[in-house]
Amino acid sequence: METTVRKIYKETNTFENKEIVLHGWVRNHRAQKEFGFINLNDGTFFENIQVVYEEQTTENYKNIQKIRIGSSVEVVGTLLLTPNAKQPFEVKATKVILLGDSEEDYPIQPKRHTREFLREVAHLRFRTNLFSAVFRVRSLAAAAIHEFFQNKDFVYAHTPLLTANDGEGAGQMFQVTTLNLDKLPKDEDGNIDYKKDFFGKRANLTVTGQLEGEAFAMAFRNIYTFGPTFRAENSNTQRHASEFWMIEPEMAFANLEVNMDIAEEMVKFIINYVTTKAKEEMVFFDKFVEPGLLERLNLVKDASFVRITHKEAIDILINSKVKFENMPKHGEDLATEHEKFLTEKHFNGPVFVTDWPKEIKAFYMKLNEDNKTVAAMDLLVPGSGELIGGSQREENLELLVKRMEELHVPTKDLDWYLDLRRYGGCVHSGFGLGFERLLMYLTGVENIRDVIAFPRTPNNLEF
Amino acid sequence: METTVRKIYKETNTFENKEIVLHGWVRNHRAQKEFGFINLNDGTFFENIQVVYEEQTTENYKNIQKIRIGSSVEVVGTLLLTPNAKQPFEVKATKVILLGDSEEDYPIQPKRHTREFLREVAHLRFRTNLFSAVFRVRSLAAAAIHEFFQNKDFVYAHTPLLTANDGEGAGQMFQVTTLNLDKLPKDEDGNIDYKKDFFGKRANLTVTGQLEGEAFAMAFRNIYTFGPTFRAENSNTQRHASEFWMIEPEMAFANLEVNMDIAEEMVKFIINYVTTKAKEEMVFFDKFVEPGLLERLNLVKDASFVRITHKEAIDILINSKVKFENMPKHGEDLATEHEKFLTEKHFNGPVFVTDWPKEIKAFYMKLNEDNKTVAAMDLLVPGSGELIGGSQREENLELLVKRMEELHVPTKDLDWYLDLRRYGGCVHSGFGLGFERLLMYLTGVENIRDVIAFPRTPNNLEF
Numbered sequence: 001m002e003t004t005v006r007k008i009y010k011e012t013n014t015f016e017n018k019e020i021v022l023h024g025w026v027r028n029h030r031a032q033k034e035f036g037f038i039n040l041n042d043g044t045f046f047e048n049i050q051v052v053y054e055e056q057t058t059e060n061y062k063n064i065q066k067i068r069i070g071s072s073v074e075v076v077g078t079l080l081l082t083p084n085a086k087q088p089f090e091v092k093a094t095k096v097i098l099l100g101d102s103e104e105d106y107p108i109q110p111k112r113h114t115r116e117f118l119r120e121v122a123h124l125r126f127r128t129n130l131f132s133a134v135f136r137v138r139s140l141a142a143a144a145i146h147e148f149f150q151n152k153d154f155v156y157a158h159t160p161l162l163t164a165n166d167g168e169g170a171g172q173m174f175q176v177t178t179l180n181l182d183k184l185p186k187d188e189d190g191n192i193d194y195k196k197d198f199f200g201k202r203a204n205l206t207v208t209g210q211l212e213g214e215a216f217a218m219a220f221r222n223i224y225t226f227g228p229t230f231r232a233e234n235s236n237t238q239r240h241a242s243e244f245w246m247i248e249p250e251m252a253f254a255n256l257e258v259n260m261d262i263a264e265e266m267v268k269f270i271i272n273y274v275t276t277k278a279k280e281e282m283v284f285f286d287k288f289v290e291p292g293l294l295e296r297l298n299l300v301k302d303a304s305f306v307r308i309t310h311k312e313a314i315d316i317l318i319n320s321k322v323k324f325e326n327m328p329k330h331g332e333d334l335a336t337e338h339e340k341f342l343t344e345k346h347f348n349g350p351v352f353v354t355d356w357p358k359e360i361k362a363f364y365m366k367l368n369e370d371n372k373t374v375a376a377m378d379l380l381v382p383g384s385g386e387l388i389g390g391s392q393r394e395e396n397l398e399l400l401v402k403r404m405e406e407l408h409v410p411t412k413d414l415d416w417y418l419d420l421r422r423y424g425g426c427v428h429s430g431f432g433l434g435f436e437r438l439l440m441y442l443t444g445v446e447n448i449r450d451v452i453a454f455p456r457t458p459n460n461l462e463f
Numbered sequence: 464m465e466t467t468v469r470k471i472y473k474e475t476n477t478f479e480n481k482e483i484v485l486h487g488w489v490r491n492h493r494a495q496k497e498f499g500f501i502n503l504n505d506g507t508f509f510e511n512i513q514v515v516y517e518e519q520t521t522e523n524y525k526n527i528q529k530i531r532i533g534s535s536v537e538v539v540g541t542l543l544l545t546p547n548a549k550q551p552f553e554v555k556a557t558k559v560i561l562l563g564d565s566e567e568d569y570p571i572q573p574k575r576h577t578r579e580f581l582r583e584v585a586h587l588r589f590r591t592n593l594f595s596a597v598f599r600v601r602s603l604a605a606a607a608i609h610e611f612f613q614n615k616d617f618v619y620a621h622t623p624l625l626t627a628n629d630g631e632g633a634g635q636m637f638q639v640t641t642l643n644l645d646k647l648p649k650d651e652d653g654n655i656d657y658k659k660d661f662f663g664k665r666a667n668l669t670v671t672g673q674l675e676g677e678a679f680a681m682a683f684r685n686i687y688t689f690g691p692t693f694r695a696e697n698s699n700t701q702r703h704a705s706e707f708w709m710i711e712p713e714m715a716f717a718n719l720e721v722n723m724d725i726a727e728e729m730v731k732f733i734i735n736y737v738t739t740k741a742k743e744e745m746v747f748f749d750k751f752v753e754p755g756l757l758e759r760l761n762l763v764k765d766a767s768f769v770r771i772t773h774k775e776a777i778d779i780l781i782n783s784k785v786k787f788e789n790m791p792k793h794g795e796d797l798a799t800e801h802e803k804f805l806t807e808k809h810f811n812g813p814v815f816v817t818d819w820p821k822e823i824k825a826f827y828m829k830l831n832e833d834n835k836t837v838a839a840m841d842l843l844v845p846g847s848g849e850l851i852g853g854s855q856r857e858e859n860l861e862l863l864v865k866r867m868e869e870l871h872v873p874t875k876d877l878d879w880y881l882d883l884r885r886y887g888g889c890v891h892s893g894f895g896l897g898f899e900r901l902l903m904y905l906t907g908v909e910n911i912r913d914v915i916a917f918p919r920t921p922n923n924l925e926f
Contacts, residue, residue, distance in 0.1 A: 070886045453622065
């Protein structure tokens with residue numbers, strides 16, 4: 001019967017001593033004189049299955065011996081349990097048919113390749129153990145997010161990617177146009193005539209779905225977005241990409257505490273989901289990518305996330321007497337070394353930092369009664385620093401407008417957003433989770449380029 | 464206890480004669496002399512709950528009477544069953560607290576608004592019955608798609624939106640840039656110097672994730688994408704938008720038959736999912752949007768989808784003796800009237816049309832042995848026409864290159880795609896499902912602008 005490697009691993013007994021047909025790719029091939037071994041991977045499961053063929057019992061023996069790494073094949077054979085061998089079972093082949101050859105220069109050979117090299121063949125790197133594991137976990141983490149919010153009856157909202165708003169700072173946005181740049185239309189004053197552009201005005205790629213998400217929340221109460229966002233920042237770090245996916249829940253009638261409760265519950269749910277559904281992959285990361293990963297994640301599952309204010313965080317840092325490169329200061333942002341100290345040394349676990357100085361946070365965050373801080377929260381985690389950022393939103397129309405004016409956010413363009421306060425506004429909160437940051441945290445992979453299939457970074461637009 | 468309208472409808476007995484606290488928005492308010500009724504919707508459920516308040520038993524009676532449509536309120540009261548009334552139950556309020564006022568000019572009054580008008584207040588239209596229903600079904604249909612493919616262990620693939628490929632025709636793509644259009648850098652020949660652009664080359668928004676999806680399938684066997692795609696077509700029809708979501712499964716070792724099997728199973732799964740999980744919404748569509756909708760959908764759930772070749776389809780059309788505006792012709796595309804005849808008259812159900820003339824299909828489709836047709840399939844459904852388009856892909860390197868050259872698709876830019884044939888290529892297939900088309904089909908809503916929260920069409924980039 002035709003089956004898959006996944007099914008054989010999951011329901012081994014069903015296939016014992018049965019004839020099976022498999023389709024997959026040759027990951028490794030050791031041809032001996034009178035027999036040979038093929039490590040077959042069919043993409044359905046992290047582990048390979050060993051195929052044994054022998055001169056005596058396998059058809060077309062000579063041709064099989066020539067099959068190259070990377071080729072696709074059909075294998076017909078019998079599943080034999082091998083309790084005394086390294087592998088729990090193997091397929092004794094009666095037939096191995098070459099379906100698609102693989103040329104001699106196939107780049108993914110069964111040896112160590114650097115991650116830099118593998119980025120250059122990103123279309124083939126899924127066929128290595130590391131990237132097979134990364135992108136299956138990526139899929140499962142995404143499924144976990146949907147399951148978590150759908151189980152709670154949150155509405156999944158698709159917010160637009162094309163926008164006329166300039167979000168949190170026009171300089172970091174990509175412009176989108178159908179104008180012919182070689183022949184730009186000009187108006188009477190010699191300026192570019194955006195009336196002639198596709199949308200009749202200047203268009204950008206969005207940096208966040210939050211504002212539209214708030215409109216959804218004011219009707220559905222609990223919603224989440226999960227889609228791509230864009231940053232045109234010219235930064236070439238291990239943690240920045242120009243195109244990445246974000247999850248942004250938004251909840252009406254929810255204050256900052258509820259916001260943190262949901263964030264904490266979500267993180268635990270995702271960890272539990274991937275460590276259960278991708279056991280083999282997670283063991284691989286623990287063994288080859290970040291020793292101690294599973295222990296770190298398991299700790300989080302059972303931990304109660306610490307919650308401290310920004311002021312308390314700074315006090316802890318100052319009182320620690322540690323010589324930081326950047327001196328911790330009240331009213332200022334936390335540096336990476338501060339985050340590391342708090343999560344890895346002082347608390348040894350995830351920490352919510354709340355009530356941030358308003359100067360370093362966005363215009364839409366709820367002003368606290370002290371008039372100095374806002375009801376914001378960052379979730380810091382060991383190993384990764386900031387994983388989640390969120391806030392209670394300013395629902396008071398006057399205060400919001402005042403803050404926008406102070407920060408030169410054009411109220412005219414966002415009049416629809418102000419409507420959400422004019423008509424039945426309410427206490428509401430939300431947060432943003434960078435999906436790739438989450439994946440780096442879950443897998444231990446330290447470069448964002450290795451958790452995005454085809455990463456987009458400055459000067460990098462391949463595939 | 465604090466609860467939600469959803470919980471009250473789903474577990475009514477738990478709340479009978481109990482004191483409850485609700486947060487929500489006033490959908491309607493009828494203030495009488497000594498009592499009043501508020502229709503409260505809290506976004507968690509399609510139906511409202513009726514709140515009754517009386518001069519004798521409700522605090523702050525005078526203020527409550529002034530509460531305006533659209534305001535957000537907190538209601539404290541007792542849930543009473545009302546088996547003899549129109550509503551199954553109501554809340555007898557002891558307190559109604561105004562949380563967020565709604566100005567007098569609130570556009571969503573409890574009366575009929577045209578859909579055109581509601582598009583102008585798209586940020587508020589979720590608060591009407593129609594759009595509350597549409598966007599909850601949208602969320603559930605998305606969840607159904609993930610559940611369907613995850614249950615089958617398909618890997619969810621995020622393919623890039625920013626691309627240097629020009630996909631299926633450069634004229635229909637949006638260009639993405641960070642260049643200052645007022646001061647475009649030029650090279651020595653006076654051409655725009657894209658080396659100075661963010662990616663060091665010209666960038667576009669993608670029209671499909673299929674090609675990258677194939678790279679995933681060649682490693683994971685079964686994968687699906689679900690993300691936004693873009694078309695810069697200047698067409699103002701009810702069925703075209705510039706930004707929409709697409710689902711694109713891709714399966715290795717799968718021929719066109721398997722492809723159709725999965726597509727059929729998926730459509731049935733989604734229909735079953737939304738009609739079960741959004742009963743109230745679906746009844747609403749059936750009653751107010753498209754009478755007969757539920758019957759139509761239920762028929763599909765149990766139908767075996769017809770499968771005919773393009774040649775057979777044309778024969779049926781010709782033999783029907785119907786006077787079509789466009790004469791059906793062998794070798795040519797089907798017109799909308801032809802699709803309607805096949806699905807609504809001749810077969811009265813969904814129809815797969817296969818084996819299309821190669822001239823009217825894309826370069827990557829598998830050439831049939833007749834050398835004239837390709838192994839493509841379109842799924843046509845009553846009421847909506849084409850819902851799904853898919854094909855077996857050309858896995859033969861030489862034939863693929865030949866076809867690309869014939870159609871002037873630059874092989875150089877897609878060399879990585881050709882690698883998928885050089886290294887372990889195999890029979891594989893996939894299809895594309897336009898998510899908004901599916902939603903129009905599921906809800907009966909006839910304009911794509913009404914199933915996208917903030918639609919982007921030519922000259923339309925609001926919110």
